[in-house]
Amino acid sequence: MTATEFTPLASTLGGALIGLAGVMLFLSHGRIAGVSGIASGLLTTRPDAAWSGRLAFVLGLVAAPLLLLALTGALPAQTIAAGPALLALAGLLVGFGAVLGNGCTSGHGVCGLARLSPRSLAATLAFMATGFATVFLMRHVL
Amino acid sequence: MSPTFSLPAQFAAGLIFGLGLILAGMADPAKVLNFLDLGGIATGQWDPSLAFVMVGAIGVAFLGFRLAARRGRPVFAAAFPAPPAPRLEGRLLAGAALFGIGWGLAGFCPGPALVSLGTGSTGAVVFVAAMLLGMVGATWLSGRLRATRTQTEGAKA
Numbered sequence: 345m346t347a348t349e350f351t352p353l354a355s356t357l358g359g360a361l362i363g364l365a366g367v368m369l370f371l372s373h374g375r376i377a378g379v380s381g382i383a384s385g386l387l388t389t390r391p392d393a394a395w396s397g398r399l400a401f402v403l404g405l406v407a408a409p410l411l412l413l414a415l416t417g418a419l420p421a422q423t424i425a426a427g428p429a430l431l432a433l434a435g436l437l438v439g440f441g442a443v444l445g446n447g448c449t450s451g452h453g454v455c456g457l458a459r460l461s462p463r464s465l466a467a468t469l470a471f472m473a474t475g476f477a478t479v480f481l482m483r484h485v486l
Numbered sequence: 487m488s489p490t491f492s493l494p495a496q497f498a499a500g501l502i503f504g505l506g507l508i509l510a511g512m513a514d515p516a517k518v519l520n521f522l523d524l525g526g527i528a529t530g531q532w533d534p535s536l537a538f539v540m541v542g543a544i545g546v547a548f549l550g551f552r553l554a555a556r557r558g559r560p561v562f563a564a565a566f567p568a569p570p571a572p573r574l575e576g577r578l579l580a581g582a583a584l585f586g587i588g589w590g591l592a593g594f595c596p597g598p599a600l601v602s603l604g605t606g607s608t609g610a611v612v613f614v615a616a617m618l619l620g621m622v623g624a625t626w627l628s629g630r631l632r633a634t635r636t637q638t639e640g641a642k643a
Contacts, residue, residue: 345516345519345520345523345531346516346520347520347531348511348514348516348517348520348533348535349533350533350534350535351510351511351535351538352534352535352538354509354510354511354535355509355510355511355512355535355536355538355539355542356538356539356541356542357509357510357542358505358506358507358508358509358510358511358512358539358542359506359510359538359539359540359541359542359543359544359545359546360506360542360543360545360546361502361503361505361506361509361510362503362506362507362510362539362542362543362546363506363542363543363544363545363546363547363550364502364506364546364550365499365500365502365503365506366503366543366546366547366550367546367547367550367551367553367554368495368498368499368502369496369499370550370551370554370560370566371550371554371557371560371561372492372495372496372499372560372561372562372563373492373495373496373560373561373562373563374559374560374563374564374565374566374567375560375563375567376567377499377503379503379595379596379597379600380596380621383596383600383617383618383621384618384621384625387618387621387622387625396493397492397493397496398496400493400494400496400497400500401496401497401499401500401503402500402600403497403500404496404497404498404499404500404501404502404503404504405500405501405503405504405507405597405600405601405604406504406600406601406603406604407497407500407501407504407604408500408501408503408504408505408507408508408601408604409504409508409513409601409602409604409605410604411501411505412505412508419605419606420508420513420514420605421514422513422514422515422516422602422605422607423514423515423516424515424516424592424593424602424607424609424610425515425516425519425593426515426591426592426593426609428609428612430591430592431592431594431609431612431613431616432612432613432615432616433588433591433616434588434589434591434592434594434613434616435588435592435594435599435612435613435614435615435616435617435619435620436588436616436617436619436620436623437584437585437587437588437591437620438585438588438589438594438595438596438599438613438617438620439588439596439616439617439618439619439620439621439622439623439624440581440584440588440620440621440623440624441581441582441583441584441585441586441587441588441620441624442581442585442596442617442620442621442624443581443620443621443624443625443628444577444578444580444581444584444624444627444628445577445578445579445580445581445582445583445584445585446578446581447582448585448595448596448597449589449595449596449597450503450595450596450597452582453540454540454543454544454547455547455551456570457540457544458543458544458547458548458550458551459551459569459570460570461570462570462572462574463570463571463572463573463574463578464570466574466578466579466582467578467579467581467582468582470579470582470583470586471582471583471585471586471589472586473583473586474582474583474584474585474586474587474590475522475586475587475589475590476522476524476590477586477587477590478522478586478587478589478590478591479519479522479523479524479525479590480523480524480525482590482591483523483525484525
């Protein structure tokens, strides 16, 4: 495993930007910025006006590291330890679970908690618990 | 405001969201996994940064949602969404539990995975493709469950 540096200031500021983006979507379109909801909303056979908006948001996400590259000449540091098979299994579970559970880390963990939603609190506690358990099993048991 | 700005506003929101994830270090799965590794507390490897991301994001969103709601209606839409429902179903918890397992396996959740597509990471492409497939599967299953429930209720009535 790769050791990472504790970055309280950058992480709080980055978090504030995530919150700001959530407020922007709420103020402009009355939409809750759940990335999984926005992404799964793209998977339809009948695209409408809201569909292009979702695509614009996702393209903004994808463009973020490219803007950083243009400004600083470097892409963000990233270590992906998982191999292709594990990534595929993880992706399946994340996509399936997010749609079944009606949200992900941003929709429940940020926007839902900010709206004091009891459902989002329950979902956040549930995915945090299984996330902790999974990493514990992977790193210290298996 | 003119709908001309609707798409650029949503692109800008995605861009700011993505830059926030990168600045926060959350585009790096290693950082997420080192937060989820509570066993790392004993060894000094634990990285509590993700908790600070949550505090920053929830703090700004908590205040921002309240200020925004004073406007009465969104700029490009008819109304703000209704307040969250208090009802809790098993499928919400089951979905969140599965989501957490996937998150813990690779350190990716939807936002950081989509951001990582922009870095040209092949791992992110694999993850996102599988994630979209999982979403299609869950949407299909939800449709089936709803149809079954309607049938059962119809039979009861």
